[in-house]
Amino acid sequence: xxxxxxxxxxxxxxxxxxxxxxxxxxxxxxxxxxxxxxxxxxxxxxxxxxxxxxxxxxxxxxxxxxxxxxxxxxxxxxxxxxxxxxxxxxxxxxxxxxxxxxxxxxxxxxxxxxxxxxxxxxxxxxxxxxxxxxxxxxxxxxxxxxxxxxxxxxxxxxxxxxxxxxxxxxxxxxxxxxxxxxxxxxxxxxxxxxxxxxxxxxxxxxxxxxxxxxxxxxxxxxxxxxxxxxxxxxxxxxxxxxxxxxxxxxxxxxxxxxxxxxxxxxxxxxxxxxxxxxxxxxxxxxxxxxxxxxxxxxxxxxxxxxxxxxxxxxxxxxxxxxxxxxxxxxxxxxxxxxxxxxxxxxxxxxxxxxxxxxxxxxxxxxxxxxxxxxxxxxxxxxxxxxxxxxxxxxxxxxxxxxxxxxxxxxxxxxxxxxxxxxxxxxxxxxxxxxxxxxxxxxxxxxxxxxxxxxxxxxxxxxxxxxxxxxxxxxxxxxxxxxxxxxxxxx
Ligand code: NAI
Ligand code: MG
Numbered sequence: 001x002x003x004x005x006x007x008x009x010x011x012x013x014x015x016x017x018x019x020x021x022x023x024x025x026x027x028x029x030x031x032x033x034x035x036x037x038x039x040x041x042x043x044x045x046x047x048x049x050x051x052x053x054x055x056x057x058x059x060x061x062x063x064x065x066x067x068x069x070x071x072x073x074x075x076x077x078x079x080x081x082x083x084x085x086x087x088x089x090x091x092x093x094x095x096x097x098x099x100x101x102x103x104x105x106x107x108x109x110x111x112x113x114x115x116x117x118x119x120x121x122x123x124x125x126x127x128x129x130x131x132x133x134x135x136x137x138x139x140x141x142x143x144x145x146x147x148x149x150x151x152x153x154x155x156x157x158x159x160x161x162x163x164x165x166x167x168x169x170x171x172x173x174x175x176x177x178x179x180x181x182x183x184x185x186x187x188x189x190x191x192x193x194x195x196x197x198x199x200x201x202x203x204x205x206x207x208x209x210x211x212x213x214x215x216x217x218x219x220x221x222x223x224x225x226x227x228x229x230x231x232x233x234x235x236x237x238x239x240x241x242x243x244x245x246x247x248x249x250x251x252x253x254x255x256x257x258x259x260x261x262x263x264x265x266x267x268x269x270x271x272x273x274x275x276x277x278x279x280x281x282x283x284x285x286x287x288x289x290x291x292x293x294x295x296x297x298x299x300x301x302x303x304x305x306x307x308x309x310x311x312x313x314x315x316x317x318x319x320x321x322x323x324x325x326x327x328x329x330x331x332x333x334x335x336x337x338x339x340x341x342x343x344x345x346x347x348x349x350x351x352x353x354x355x356x357x358x359x360x361x362x363x364x365x366x367x368x369x370x371x372x373x374x375x376x377x378x379x380x381x382x383x384x385x386x387x388x389x390x391x392x393x394x395x396x397x398x399x400x401x402x403x404x405x406x407x408x409x410x411x412x413x414x415x416x417x418x419x420x421x422x423x424x425x426x427x428x429x430x431x432x433x434x435x436x437x438x439x440x441x442x443x444x445x446x447x448x449x450x451x452x453x454x455x456x457x458x459x460x461x462x463x464x465x466x467x468x469x470x471x472x473x474x475x476x477x478x479x480x481x482x483x484x485x486x487x488x489x490x
Contacts, residue, residue: 023210420462
């Protein structure tokens with residue numbers, strides 16, 4: 001063993017466990033708390049305030065006050081940007097602590113958590129730069145008029161996020177909201193509230209005015225639903241499951257809220273025989289197993305050209321054998337546990353479905369170890385398009401390999417889904433690559449790479465993978481309203 005091998009990271013202290021409303025840390029009005037656990041050991045690590053409607057009401061009041069006439073509404077745009085840069089810098093300065101907290105609450109390996117936190121800071125830096133660059137147009141209309149548009153913040157935004165990238169999803173949602181001048185009521189996922197609460201503390205420390213960011217930990221059907229229904233909230237931004245999004249869409253329709261959704265997928269990842277197979281195998285492995293397979297854009301339908309299929313499957317099996325599962329606080333660990341028992345059970349159910357439907361489980365398929373929600377990296381070969389493991393989002397380390405020969409047929413099969421979040425293609429032939437990128441129905445296409453994200457590049461889904469886009473200028477647009485002003489010059 002080399003002496004440079006990094007030490008196991010120590011467990012962080014948990015400080016913030018209450019609701020954050022108008023700059024105050026408060027218990028839930030009901031007095032209720034819920035447990036949050038460390039998924040690698042199943043131990044309870046903290047009890048967190050279980051927010052509900054009453055707490056949401058207070059948070060909306062605080063957010064409305066700041067938006068409708070408070071300090072935040074009067075701050076000029078450049079100053080808003082400066083505060084955002086300070087927030088990003090402060091998060092960067094506390095990144096080790098935040099990463100450890102993310103690993104503790106979510107179970108993801110510390111090396112991945114560090115990557116997430118650096119993306120958090122990057123996203124906030126990026127949107128800080130937008131704050132003073134949101135501008136309208138002057139429009140030549142008929143008659144003697146001056147006509148111009150103003151882009152104004154949409155208002156108080158309700159943001160509901162999932163547990164797979166807790167801190168990063170908070171940043172994706174805070175970034176454009178703060179840049180645009182909105183105020184926020186956020187509900188983190190009940191599985192992983194801790195990093196979002198810590199980030200709220202950091203925002204308070206750098207001087208973001210009280211009431212601009214409010215955080216209500218709690219459950220979906222209670223705290224989440226209260227946000228969705230609240231008449232004082234102008235927009236909902238949601239990331240999570242399609243079934244939840246449909247409920248939200250119905251509930252939010254009552255008050256005509258603006259809505260953006262980032263939902264799941266069953267993304268096709270296509271390997272042509274002419275690809276650099278070393279790079280493609282590494283990429284296909286990463287595309288699915290990264291983050292324990294808990295990625296909305298996971299490359300979960302792997303189409304491999306028949307000529308190289310068997311060889312490619314062998315390479316994937318080898319990679320799975322070498323994957324290091326274990327203590328997520330160990331910097332050498334590559335795969336941690338799933339987030340909770342429910343996700344673990346769902347995944348094991350799909351492993352059964354795969355077997356029942358006649359696919360061959362050529363790697364993994366079992367629980368790993370005897371504590372924590374670990375699932376072995378699992379590979380199914382001989383998968384056909386209609387099997388449940390080829391159609392449904394599993395959200396775990398289960399990869400389905402499908403064979404193809406004919407390219408036209410491939411595009412039809414790749415598009416035979418109600419989802420449309422991401423897709424990828426591996427080939428040395430640029431014509432094939434661009435043709436596939438044009439024909440596949442997905443919001444993001446990667447060519448000879450996977451999971452390349454950048455705060456400046458829009459991300460979101462076609463079809464039932466979402467509504468609207470996050471990140472980049474497109475992500476900002478969802479947080480502004482356009483106002484047309486016409487002035488008589490007569
Ligand atoms: P979920 O959609 O229930 O949870 C996401 C967020 O929505 C959480 O904060 C939750 O508390 C909230 N929520 C739940 N019901 C709500 C309601 N009625 N009103 C308002 N907010 C509500 O997802 P869940 O149950 O955690 O995971 C189930 C499946 O969803 C996963 O197996 C995976 O397939 C998919 N998923 C997709 C994600 C993505 O990034 N696209 C993230 C998380 C889950
Ligand atoms: Mg749910």
